[in-house]
Amino acid sequence: MAIQSILVLGLGKVGSLVGVLLKKTGFQVTGAARSERTDLPFDTKTIDVSDIHQMVDLMRRHDCVVSCLPYHFNLDIAKQACRNKIHYFDLTEDVPTTKAIIKLSRSATSILAPQCGLAPGFIAIIGASLVEKFDTVRSLKLRVGALPQHPTGLLGYAFNWSPEGVVNEYLNECEVIEGGVHKWISPMEWVEKLVIDGIPLEAFTTSGGLGTMCDTYLGVIDNLDYKSIRYPGHVKLMNFLFHELLMRENRKLAGEILTHAKPPVKKDVVYIHASVEGWQSKQLVRDEFVEAYYPIEIDGKSWSAISWTTAASVCAIVEMAHNGSIADKGFIKQEMISLEDFLKTVNGRLYHTEPHE
Known part of the structure; x- marks a missing residue:
């Protein structure tokens, strides 16, 4: 299941790096955030992230959405991604949000993959x-x-x-x-x-x-x-x-x-x-x-350790979805993902970098 175009929602320290890494990996990337960003190597849109209708209009132009927004935005985004058959990934650690997304996934024809960061992830x-x-x-x-x-x-x-x-x-x-x-x-x-x-x-x-x-x-x-x-x-x-x-x-x-x-x-x-x-x-x-x-x-x-370890994780899982290393629809459990396959991805290989100060 090929993924061509990806929308990254939220362009803070992690979201901006998610966009950078996915662009380097070869995907078409658009970033969207409340504040204007002109310093990133991919197209960006300025939108009101609290307005789900604005986000849905943008989401429909992409195969995949990666939410790097605070957790309380994610359930509405996941619902719209499921409804519009768009693959969905996020970084949430919020348990109720994830449980609600699991319920959504029972009828999903696209991937719903929350918790793709460092921990959980x-x-x-x-x-x-x-x-x-x-x-x-x-x-x-x-x-x-x-x-x-x-x-x-x-x-x-x-x-x-x-x-x-x-x-x-x-x-x-x-x-x-x-x-x-x-x-x-x-x-x-x-x-x-x-x-x-x-x-x-x-x-x-x-x-x-x-x-x-x-x-x-x-x-x-x-x-x-x-x-x-x-x-x-x-x-x-x-x-x-x-x-x-x-x-x-x-x-x-x-x-x-x-x-x-x-x-x-x-x-x-x-x-x-x-x-x-x-x-x-x-x-x-x-x-x-x-x-x-x-x-x-x-x-x-230079990117902080917490930024790149979090961003590289979700980007590696997006790569695995693109190359067919994980299921092509429904809820993705992190513990079902192969570490060996994860580390073979372009972004997974970042974890092989020798630690340095």
Whole structure:
């Protein structure tokens, strides 16, 4: 199923790079956003992204739409994509949005693929690739963190990602499988210590990172959870902010305070730590995927680690849809995507880049 023309909705740090990468891959790309952009190597349109009718008119001229907008726009866009037989991809970590898109997909004649970013997204592809090597799995632990390379202050953090998304991850309930039982647990719990490349870190439960993996692996894996990686001490302070100071009651204000205090940095790092324990040929074995990804240069411009790891993931999946490596219609589960095929794509090969500062 060939994809020729792609509409990228939202041209922020990730959306603009999605457009750049897809154009480099050979697709016809149009970008659309509320603010005018004249600095990108593809055609752009200025539209009111809250006006679904404007977006539908633009969507109908393309084979495929990639939404890089905040999650609350995505369900309406997915509905229109389904209705107009347009392939749909997004980066959402929002669980209710994804569940609604799954319902839409039952009658879809085009692809509906939410959760195509880093987590959920790439981390599920990695986790599934580890699981398939085992006869029986007792635990799969998935950890991801986007952090400043050179942290300052007690939080040790910088908002290189959507503040709205981060606040929701810290406050919404988290899906897990524990002891073979599908559960919902509180965020910012189950705190553990990690060390990657000699750097001490902590990880704790956050929502959305598993995508649909609990549904897929219930009855297959005894224990499955996702946690965000931060520098030590971060979760204690965030619990103080949201719960003792009651900022959970005003998520918008909490996001504004945090982004004002901790603006984005150019030198960031994305840590991925996935581990599986289980039995291979009656032997108890542990396997891991542990990587640190740093900013890279694309066409003479430096892109942050969180931007390119997120953008490259959705672009690789679009490529796989184009070349027939995934189903040509219906809902696409990230954990059903082959890591081997993913890494063979033009954009998947970016993950082979040697980390550098």
